[in-house]
Amino acid sequence: MSRVLVVDDDPQLARALRITLRAAGHEVVVAPDGRAALREAASAHPDVVVLDLGLPDLDGTEVLAGLRPWFAGPVLVLSARADSTDKVRALDAGADDYVTKPFDMGELLARLRALLRRGPGGPDEPVVVTDAFTVDLAARQVTIDGAAVRLTPTEWGLLSELVRAPGRLVGQRELLRAVWGPAYEKETHYLRVYLAQLRRKLEPDPAHPRYLRTEPGMGYRFTP
Amino acid sequence: MSRVLVVDDDPQLARALRITLRAAGHEVVVAPDGRAALREAASAHPDVVVLDLGLPDLDGTEVLAGLRPWFAGPVLVLSARADSTDKVRALDAGADDYVTKPFDMGELLARLRALLRRGPGGPDEPVVVTDAFTVDLAARQVTIDGAAVRLTPTEWGLLSELVRAPGRLVGQRELLRAVWGPAYEKETHYLRVYLAQLRRKLEPDPAHPRYLRTEPGMGYRFTP
DNA sequence: AGCGGTCTTGACGCGATCCTGACGCGGAGG
DNA sequence: CCTCCGCGTCAGGATCGCGTCAAGACCGCT
Numbered sequence: 001m002s003r004v005l006v007v008d009d010d011p012q013l014a015r016a017l018r019i020t021l022r023a024a025g026h027e028v029v030v031a032p033d034g035r036a037a038l039r040e041a042a043s044a045h046p047d048v049v050v051l052d053l054g055l056p057d058l059d060g061t062e063v064l065a066g067l068r069p070w071f072a073g074p075v076l077v078l079s080a081r082a083d084s085t086d087k088v089r090a091l092d093a094g095a096d097d098y099v100t101k102p103f104d105m106g107e108l109l110a111r112l113r114a115l116l117r118r119g120p121g122g123p124d125e126p127v128v129v130t131d132a133f134t135v136d137l138a139a140r141q142v143t144i145d146g147a148a149v150r151l152t153p154t155e156w157g158l159l160s161e162l163v164r165a166p167g168r169l170v171g172q173r174e175l176l177r178a179v180w181g182p183a184y185e186k187e188t189h190y191l192r193v194y195l196a197q198l199r200r201k202l203e204p205d206p207a208h209p210r211y212l213r214t215e216p217g218m219g220y221r222f223t224p
Numbered sequence: 225m226s227r228v229l230v231v232d233d234d235p236q237l238a239r240a241l242r243i244t245l246r247a248a249g250h251e252v253v254v255a256p257d258g259r260a261a262l263r264e265a266a267s268a269h270p271d272v273v274v275l276d277l278g279l280p281d282l283d284g285t286e287v288l289a290g291l292r293p294w295f296a297g298p299v300l301v302l303s304a305r306a307d308s309t310d311k312v313r314a315l316d317a318g319a320d321d322y323v324t325k326p327f328d329m330g331e332l333l334a335r336l337r338a339l340l341r342r343g344p345g346g347p348d349e350p351v352v353v354t355d356a357f358t359v360d361l362a363a364r365q366v367t368i369d370g371a372a373v374r375l376t377p378t379e380w381g382l383l384s385e386l387v388r389a390p391g392r393l394v395g396q397r398e399l400l401r402a403v404w405g406p407a408y409e410k411e412t413h414y415l416r417v418y419l420a421q422l423r424r425k426l427e428p429d430p431a432h433p434r435y436l437r438t439e440p441g442m443g444y445r446f447t448p
Numbered sequence: 449a450g451c452g453g454t455c456t457t458g459a460c461g462c463g464a465t466c467c468t469g470a471c472g473c474g475g476a477g478g
Numbered sequence: 479c480c481t482c483c484g485c486g487t488c489a490g491g492a493t494c495g496c497g498t499c500a501a502g503a504c505c506g507c508t
Contacts, residue, residue: 074342087328088330091337092334096338097321098335104308106308106309110316114315118320139392152466187467190466194466196486214485216484217483217484376453376454376455413457416498418455419496420496431497440494441465441495
C-alpha cells in the first residue's frame with residue numbers, strides 16, 4: 001500500500017511497529033538513529049515517516065529540519081514528552097502529527113491513514129494494461145485504444161476474476177463459483193460461451209487467443 | 225489569514241476559541257449545533273473546521289459524514305472522550321486530527337497551523353464541469369449555461385454521488401445505500417425513475433444520455 | 449384545511465442478456 | 479484407425495433489466 005519509514009532506537013518498539021504496519025499492508029523501512037533516518041529517507045523514498053524524537057545521535061527536531069527541505073510527505077512524530085510546548089515546537093518544525101507514548105496502535109494506524117489520505121494522489125490505481133486492452137478494476141471499465149468496451153455483468157465478472165490473477169491459472173470450478181455461485185460448479189459450458197464472447201470483444205485475433213488462454217482440462221489463464 | 229469554522233455548543237469554549245483564533249489572525253465563524261455547522265460550512269466556505277463531537281442535535285460523526293463528501297479542507301475534531309476507539313472512528317470518518325479536552329490552546333493552534341500548511345490549494349476540485357452542465361459540490365448547485373437548475377434533494381443526492389466518482393462505475397446497491405439508506409438496497413426501480421429525471425434536466429438529449437450512462441446490470445457512470 | 453412539490457409505487461413495452469441445445473473440430477488413448 | 483472427451487461456435491427462445499408514464503401517498507408551507 002504505502003512505504004513507511006520508522007525511525008526509532010528502541011528495538012522492541014521498532015519491531016512492534018514493523019509487524020503492525022506490515023499487517024496493515026504497508027511496506028516498512030526501519031532506521032535506528034537520525035543519520036540512518038536521513039540516509040534511508042533519501043534512498044528509500046518513503047510515503048510517510050514515523051519519527052521518534054528521542055534518538056541517540058541527533059535531536060528529533062534536527063532530523064525533522066534535515067528532512068523537511070526536500071521531503072514533502074507527512075511526518076508523524078512519536079515522543080514520550082507530553083508537554084505542549086514540545087508538541088508546538090515539533091509541529092512548527094514541520095511535523096504533521098504528534099503522538100505521545102505510550103500510544104494505542106489502532107490510533108496510530110488511524111492517524112497514519114488520515115495523513116496518507118491527504119497524500120500524493122491517493123492510493124494506487126489497480127489498472128491492468130496489455131498491448132491490446134486496458135482493464136481498470138476500480139472504475140470497472142475496459143478500454144481498447146482509449147475507447148470504452150461494453151461488457152455485460154457476466155463478462156465483467158469473468159474477466160475481473162481472471163485479470164486479478166495475472167499469469168496464474170484459474171480453475172474452472174474456481175471461476176464458476178466466483179461468477180455464478182457454488183451451485184454452478186459443473187456448468188463448464190458457461191465458461192466456453194462467455195470466454196468466446198470475451199475473446200471476440202478483446203482479443204486482436206479471437207481465433208488464436210493471446211491473453212485469455214485455455215488450459216485444457218484445467219481452466220483459463222490471463223497472460224499480460 | 226484563514227477562515228475557521230468552529231462548531232461547539234459550549235458558549236464559553238466557543239468564545240475562548242473565537243478570541244484565540246482571531247488573535248492568531250484567523251477569521252472565525254461559529255456554529256452552535258450540527259445543522260448550523262453544515263449550513264455555515266456550505267455558505268461561508270471555511271478553510272478549516274474545528275468540530276466538537278458532543279453536539280446537541282447531531283452526532284459529531286454525522287456532521288463529519290455530511291461534510292466530507294464535498295468539503296475538501298481539513299477537519300480537526302475536539303472531544304472529551306479519550307478512548308482510542310473513538311479516535312479511530314472519527315479519523316476514519318474523515319477527520320484529520322483529534323484533540324481531547326481539556327487541551328492546550330497553543331497546541332491546538334500549532335495543530336491547526338500544521339493542517340493549514342498542507343495546503344488550502346488541495347487538488348480536489350469541488351466543482352465539476354462538463355460541456356453541458358456544471359456541478360458545484362460545495363454550493364450544492366447545478367448550472368446549465370449559467371442558469372441555475374432546480375434539483376430535488378433526492379436528485380441532488382444521486383447526482384453528487386455519481387459526480388464524486390468521475391469515470392468510475394457506481395454500483396446500484398452503492399447508490400441506493402448512499403442516497404436512500406442500507407434498507408433500500410433492492411429498490412433498483414428508484415434509480416431508474418430518478419436517473420430519468422436527472423437526464424431530463426441535465427442531458428442535452430435525454431433519450432441518448434452522454435454524461436449519466438447506464439451500465440446494464442451493474443450500475444451507472446458519470447463520464448465528464 | 450388547502451396546496452404545491454416531492455417521493456413512492458405500479459404497469460407496460462422494448463431491447464439486451466442469459467441460458468440451452470446442436471454441431472464440428474482436434475487431440476488423447478485404446 | 480477408431481472412439482471419446484473437451485473445447486469452440488452458433489443460433490434461438492425465455493427471462494431480466496431498463497426506460498417511461500402516470501396516479502396515489504406523503505410531506506412542508508401558507
